[in-house]
Amino acid sequence: MEEKQEYFTFTKSFILDSEKRFRTKLINSLAGIRQVALVGTKSSAGVENLAIFNSVIHLGAHPPLLGLLSRPDTVSRDTLENMIENGKYTLNFIDRKWVKDAHQTSARYAKEVSEFSATDFSSEYIGDCSAPFVKEAEIKIEMKLQQILDIEINNTKLMIGSVEWIQVLAERFTEDGLIKHHDLLLSGGLDAYYSAEMITQLEYAKP
């Protein structure tokens, strides 16, 4: 006997007619779970900024490129301006225990306030990278801005950067090149946070 399962369905007209906050949460969470990255930047006036993003995009390994999505109506505007002014920025992946501090960086602080002061994260400078890392992060990536792509259909921007330097907690790295992200903070949209465990690694699939 098959268990009968219940589903909800949402039509396009229902979605378009729904209240704005409901729709934002629905579509933002619909897209699924993604990595939380704290993006560290520094303005030309020397003010540090730290902002939570859940839109890290793997663009390719040859050359090593990662994307970040910036929406005009979000707090990512300071980050965007700093990235353009400075050229360098950092991506920092953190343990799940940092969920409250990470979420706090999404508050709309004035541009002259550093989120490093408003949270328990510490800024750290490594090598010649002019943007701050998060000292507590288990995976740290130095990025260099390469291109900004306009996505005109909804006025967002894809910030494309090259991977310049990586630091990974030793136990997260395996010799074949895999970096493991178990127990790190993940996002499920605007306000829901997750963390993951590894299920398996599989061989290259053949027909």
Added chain:
Amino acid sequence: MEEKQEYFTFTKSFILDSEKRFRTKLINSLAGIRQVALVGTKSSAGVENLAIFNSVIHLGAHPPLLGLLSRPDTVSRDTLENMIENGKYTLNFIDRKWVKDAHQTSARYAKEVSEFSATDFSSEYIGDCSAPFVKEAEIKIEMKLQQILDIEINNTKLMIGSVEWIQVLAERFTEDGLIKHHDLLLSGGLDAYYSAEMITQLEYAKP
């Protein structure tokens, strides 16, 4: 007493000089954990296709838009052609127990072979959507192709589509609009798979 932690670091020249397979795995896994989507399409000749993607991008809720990244050197080429021919495609999120079948759709089958035949997934047609859904999926999304954006820096394409219809297992939906993705299959790059549990939901952050 603070515990001393060990880190590995990778410089840009080390990354660029590393062997291709190592570098692909390193950068692909570096980007972090993301949702696994099975993308269902159908060619104009009527052949169904099912392909695993880990590049679902939330582009915005007003209008509801999701992106998918397509790289020229991957099996996503069939998917891309079908999306253009048909206009419609589906995104299907599945339980972690489907990891082997999901990974198997990444094999390079000939264009006339349906991955639905090669795996235990069943195709399902709902309403007037001309692309197949995965019957076993707990979250199903009907998409309509709106725009293809060329990312020339590394010859990839961002396929932008509008959300046309959603079906969600009832227990995954909460009244405020949140869709929950716990225990679904997640990707950590080329060959590593994860699943997640929810940690918390937090209030809108204020300074």
